[in-house]
Amino acid sequence: xxxxxxxxxxxxxxxxxxxxxxxxxxxxxxxxxxxxxxxxxxxxxxxxxxxxxxxxxxxxxxxxxxxxxxxxxxxxxxxxxxxxxxxxxxxxxxxxxxxxxxxxxxxxxxxxxxxxxxxxx
Amino acid sequence: xxxxxxxxxxxxxxxxxxxxxxxxxxxxxxxxxxxxxxxxxxxxxxxxxxxxxxxxxxxxxxxxxxxxxxxxxxxxxxxxxxxxxxxxxxxxxxxxxxxxxxxxxxxxx
Numbered sequence: 001x002x003x004x005x006x007x008x009x010x011x012x013x014x015x016x017x018x019x020x021x022x023x024x025x026x027x028x029x030x031x032x033x034x035x036x037x038x039x040x041x042x043x044x045x046x047x048x049x050x051x052x053x054x055x056x057x058x059x060x061x062x063x064x065x066x067x068x069x070x071x072x073x074x075x076x077x078x079x080x081x082x083x084x085x086x087x088x089x090x091x092x093x094x095x096x097x098x099x100x101x102x103x104x105x106x107x108x109x110x111x112x113x114x115x116x117x118x119x120x121x
Numbered sequence: 122x123x124x125x126x127x128x129x130x131x132x133x134x135x136x137x138x139x140x141x142x143x144x145x146x147x148x149x150x151x152x153x154x155x156x157x158x159x160x161x162x163x164x165x166x167x168x169x170x171x172x173x174x175x176x177x178x179x180x181x182x183x184x185x186x187x188x189x190x191x192x193x194x195x196x197x198x199x200x201x202x203x204x205x206x207x208x209x210x211x212x213x214x215x216x217x218x219x220x221x222x223x224x225x226x227x228x229x230x
Contacts, residue, residue, distance in 0.1 A: 034219075036167075044159070044167065044210050046219040058218040061122050094166060105155035105214040106173060111166040 001025040003095050003112030010118045015085050019115055021078040021095030029053065029073040032098035034108050035080050037091035037117075047093070048080065052101030063089075085119045092116050123147075125213050127222035133201045133229055141225045142193040143211030149192030155214040156194030158187060160207045161224075167210065171196060201229050 007019040021033070035047040048069040049058045057069050068081040078095050093115055096108035124146030133139035143156055150156060152174050159167040169178040171187035174194060184202075188195045194211055206229040211222045 036221075043208075043224040044161075044212075044221045046212065046221055049218065060218060099172060107155065107157040107169075107212060107214070107219065108159070108167075109169055109172070109178060111168070113166050 001097065001110045003097060003110065005093060005095050005112045005115035008093065008115030008117045010120060011085055012121050013085060013087060013119055015119070016081070016083045017085065017117060019080040019082065019093055019095075019117070021112060023076045023078065023095075023097070026097065028071075028076040030101050032101055032103055032106075033069075033071060033078045034096040034098060035069060035078075036094045036096055036108065036111075037089075038094070038114075039088070039091045042091075045091070049098075049103055050078070051103050056103045058103060082117070085117075087119050090117060090119050123213075123215055123220050125211065125220045125222040127209075127211060127225045129223070130226045130228070133198070133205075133227065135201060135203060135229055137201050138197065138199045139201060139227065140190070140195050140197045141209055141211075141227070142190065142195050143213065143222050144193040145213070150189060150194045150213065152189060153214075154194065156187065156189075157212050158185075158194075158196045159210045159212070160205075161210065162207045170209075198227075203229050205229055 066084045097110040099106035126144045158171040161167045175187040
């Protein structure tokens with residue numbers, strides 16, 4: 001199992017960014033996927049979850065209405081579209097594979113190495 | 122947002138046993154919160170230790186165990202080793218998403 005995040009950049013407040021996570025080594029559409037972030041020197045913060053079929057999505061209150069999670073099962077890829085970015089969104093963003101395909105509460109099984117997003121003018 | 126609490130820091134002697142806890146700002150943690158535990162060393166991605174309260178993730182030694190104790194989720198490490206010195210995070214399922222605790226910095230000395 002391998003998860004490789006990309007797309008992290010320095011962006012100005014109010015800007016947009018799209019993160020990607022390329023998955024390999026497992027049947028991608030059998031598993032739900034998460035985004036989790038970690039601000040510099042801080043703890044982990046769960047951001048979003050999408051079911052294996054893409055039909056169910058959940059968001060943390062801190063990003064609801066600004067971030068959109070999606071997936072392309074034909075390309076084994078997970079995405080996070082981030083709009084209206086704020087300085088407090090600055091973090092290392094990890095994608096993580098769940099244990100199951102539904103959003104049923106099994107949590108993060110395998111983690112990528114992360115991609116860094118910096119929101120600053 | 123619901124507050125998930127963890128001890129900020131803890132220390133254990135080599136070979137000793139330590140129990141870290143994960144609670145709620147209001148109320149008790151039950152198995153319905155599907156507590157998971159993660160270990161993170163500086164500069165590394167988190168590693169999953171426990172999911173669904175007490176199921177060990179693949180490859181995790183049985184020195185690590187999860188349970189519910191006194192209304193909190195608990196991670197017990199027995200026979201502590203030097204490389205157990207890490208940050209430990211719990212996460213709880215809130216029905217429509219997850220909330221992490223603030224993490225516990227474990228020192229082995």
